[in-house]
Amino acid sequence: xxxxxxxxxxxxxxxxxxxxxxxxxxxxxxxxxxxxxxxxxxxxxxxxxxxxxxxxxxxxxxxxxxxxxxxxxxxxxxxxxxxxxxxxxxxxxxxxxxxxxxxxxxxx
Amino acid sequence: xxxxxxxxxxxxxxxxxxxxxxxxxxxxxxxxxxxxxxxxxxxxxxxxxxxxxxxxxxxxxxxxxxxxxxxxxxxxxxxxxxxxxxxxxxxxxxxxxxxxxxxxxxxxxxxxxxxxxxxxxxxxxxxxx
Amino acid sequence: xxxxxxxxxxxxxxxxxxxxxxxxxxxxxxxxxxxxxxxxxxxxxxxxxxxxxxxxxxxxxxxxxxxxxxxxxxxxxxxxxxxxxxxxxxxxxxxxxxxxxxxxxxxxxxxxxxxxxxxxxxxxxxxxxxxxxxxx
Numbered sequence: 001x002x003x004x005x006x007x008x009x010x011x012x013x014x015x016x017x018x019x020x021x022x023x024x025x026x027x028x029x030x031x032x033x034x035x036x037x038x039x040x041x042x043x044x045x046x047x048x049x050x051x052x053x054x055x056x057x058x059x060x061x062x063x064x065x066x067x068x069x070x071x072x073x074x075x076x077x078x079x080x081x082x083x084x085x086x087x088x089x090x091x092x093x094x095x096x097x098x099x100x101x102x103x104x105x106x107x108x
Numbered sequence: 109x110x111x112x113x114x115x116x117x118x119x120x121x122x123x124x125x126x127x128x129x130x131x132x133x134x135x136x137x138x139x140x141x142x143x144x145x146x147x148x149x150x151x152x153x154x155x156x157x158x159x160x161x162x163x164x165x166x167x168x169x170x171x172x173x174x175x176x177x178x179x180x181x182x183x184x185x186x187x188x189x190x191x192x193x194x195x196x197x198x199x200x201x202x203x204x205x206x207x208x209x210x211x212x213x214x215x216x217x218x219x220x221x222x223x224x225x226x227x228x229x230x231x232x233x234x235x236x237x
Numbered sequence: 238x239x240x241x242x243x244x245x246x247x248x249x250x251x252x253x254x255x256x257x258x259x260x261x262x263x264x265x266x267x268x269x270x271x272x273x274x275x276x277x278x279x280x281x282x283x284x285x286x287x288x289x290x291x292x293x294x295x296x297x298x299x300x301x302x303x304x305x306x307x308x309x310x311x312x313x314x315x316x317x318x319x320x321x322x323x324x325x326x327x328x329x330x331x332x333x334x335x336x337x338x339x340x341x342x343x344x345x346x347x348x349x350x351x352x353x354x355x356x357x358x359x360x361x362x363x364x365x366x367x368x369x370x371x372x373x
Binding site for chain 1: 241243255256258259262263266267270272365366367368369370371373
């Protein structure tokens with residue numbers, strides 16, 4: 001088993017290609033790997049409860065740990081209480097932590 | 109008399125931390141100061157600029173700290189209140205992002221997508237940013 | 238945690254993309270931890286350390302230069318280098334030579350240097366991890 005950290009900086013409203021990252025996260029989990037998906041920048045926009053975000057919901061359902069950068073959330077006025085179930089706010093330190101621990105880290 | 113210009117803004121949060129504002133809203137405000145007559149429609153992710161209560165703390169890199177971090181709702185309010193621009197958000201784009209209408213700042217106007225052609229006809233120039 | 242070596246490849250030009258805001262936030266954390274940090278500044282990112290950047294006022298906000306306190310990426314690069322050193326780490330910041338030449342941005346913040354893709358290769362070989370932050 002490998003450990004992966006996928007960083008998604010884009011959002012599904014502006015970029016269809018977000019489906020690549022979401023799908024990759026699900027496929028890696030299905031293959032038995034440990035996967036965290038970190039939403040940053042506009043990537044946090046689908047994490048607001050009530051958003052049309054079926055793709056992100058599927059990622060959460062697949063068992064991927066989904067984190068949202070607290071700085072990006074504040075920048076966009078998304079309070080923690082407005083996050084959809086299954087998304088945890090996080091400090092960006094988590095990326096450095098995972099890199100230091102040797103997780104394969106990919107940015108999209 | 110200046111040409112009435114409709115500005116459709118979709119780019120959002122691209123360089124706001126580095127510039128301490130949105131460069132598109134900034135240039136529209138600056139042009140208005142020079143005599144331009146602008147109307148603004150926030151669409152796509154830019155509808156989030158109309159959400160009240162946003163703004164990250166300033167960045168910090170070692171001993172360097174940012175003291176004037178942007179607040180995009182403040183800048184939209186400036187367009188509406190100080191510069192007397194009409195600013196719309198596309199209602200379908202607001203809904204798609206799960207933004208509740210009560211979360212929007214005061215003074216913002218809601219515009220259905222279907223109303224865009226009529227708005228286009230009211231302006232001499234239409235610019236898509 | 239032991240001191241690690243991390244490499245970052247950046248591609249976006251200053252003042253145009255939020256990728257750099259996130260990149261500097263990540264770099265700052267690694268510097269605070271005293272890590273060895275390698276940066277390969279490629280394409281537009283080769284202007285991040287350009288020494289002739291000057292802060293500007295913000296007439297729309299009604300602020301003069303001092304009040305606006307406009308960020309420059311060269312100051313962030315310099316602060317990053319200082320932070321790493323204060324915490325027992327170091328930064329090897331390489332500006333792609335051909336990229337700076339074509340952009341005319343070949344005067345760098347002290348402590349950064351000119352380099353080539355061979356440096357990125359060497360960084361990769363010597364690092365515990367690598368993160369490429371691509372432009373879109």
